[in-house]
Amino acid sequence: MNIKFNHALNDIKIYEAGKPIELVVREFGIDAKDVVKLASNENPKGVSPKVAQAIATNAYKAYLYPDDSMFELKAALAKKYAVNTDNIIIGAGSDQVLEFVSRAVLDDKSSVLMSGITFAMYEIYAKQMGAKVYKTANYRHLYDEFMEAYTMYHPKIVYICTPNNPTGDATLKSEVIRLIEAIKKDTVIVVDGAYMEYAVAKDEQYRITPLDLLAYDNVIYLGTFSKAYGLGGMRVGYGIANQEFIHELYKMRPPFNITTLSLLAAIEAMKDEVFVEESVALHLQEIKRYEAFAKERNIEYIESYTNFITYLFNEKRNATEISNALLGRGVIIRNLASYGLNGVRITVGTAEQNSIFFRHFDDVTSNN
Ligand code: PMP
Secondary structure, three states: OOOOOOHHHHHOOOOOOOOOHHHHHHHHOOOHHHOEEOOOOOOOOOOOHHHHHHHHHOHHHHHOOOOOOOHHHHHHHHHHHOOOHHHEEEEOOHHHHHHHHHHHHOOOOOEEEEOOOOOHHHHHHHHHOOOEEEEOOOOOOOHHHHHHHHHHHOOOEEEEEOOOOOOOOOOOHHHHHHHHHHOOOOOEEEEEOOOHHHHHHHOHHHOOOHHHHHOOOOEEEEEEOOOOOOOHHHOOEEEEOOHHHHHHHHOOOOOOOOOHHHHHHHHHHHOOHHHHHHHHHHHHHHHHHHHHHHHHOOOEEEOOOOOEEEEEOOOOOOHHHHHHHHHHOOEEOEEOHHHOOOEEEEEOOOHHHHHHHHHHHHHHOOOO
16 A cells, blocks of 8 residues: 555544444354344433434435534523524534534644543544543543643543543533633643433533533533434434534534435424423333342442443453354444453443343353
8 A cells, every 4th residue: 555644543443333233144154133233332222212213204205414503402492401503503413513522622733631541533534633542540530640731731622521431420510610620721621411311310510511511611511313313214303502602613514414314304303392201211120230240249330320231351351252152142242352351331221131141241241
């Protein structure tokens, strides 16, 4: 290959997404209906029936570009969060908003700071810009560790992922505010609340709203429709920040960056908050089974504030072997070896899916 790619790419590891159902069908000849996918933190209740109906009824609109102003969706979000529409930018997933922030702020002289184990795209987007990536020692967002690294490196972006992926832990609102207050106003702070709906249902002390953060003009809050709202496949997320900040991000946005049907689905999903509440309630009930299952088998787990749970194995169990054995049985979970952990992340599924997971897990680990 004679092409000289951007040298910033040398240092980038390609993002490893949760394995799709199609792969298991292809590689193991398992029927798609027998595959249990607990790998990508999707909503096990699926799509709200009202949203599915709206998508079906409007399928004929697929030939039309979406309303590029995305006014209706922004108005619904503005109402929900008591902010203005010009505080909001919509992305193809909150992933795309992360990309906008990275491109708008970073260059090859800058650096970013994040917790020791966190959402991999922060690092990838930063490296694309040639920026240096610093991580704290802990996966938890600890004030002292962050401030020590912040003082040493003066990063241009600090990422706070709460609740955190792939670990499931969350940071108290009071601690997030303490960090924001301590960090200089020329540093962008990204507060990624992709799983916030699950955290607040468990404990109000973790609730961080975009309105809380608008008091600081260097902070952006990210939210998504991919998890509790059941729309992972539609790719809709959002960023909420000071209007001048959002204005700059708009310079990075391609036109029509989400699809006509995605836009419509997100608008409909916001009208069906009952579905979100039911999804979270199901999750809170089912995750208890994962905690009990782990305790009975002496498996360490991280207390979760998300829709997944992270099991950490001791040397008697091997995360890669277990994930592969489960895959061969049509159960997809996330091996955390690429994060340097001998552990797995399991999206909490429906009662039936979880029972299948438990059964197969015991089977594949029976000789341990
Ligand atoms: N942030 C976190 C912490 C995530 O876990 C994810 C999805 N895995 C995202 C952002 C991106 O989600 P989406 O692009 O689907 O909105």
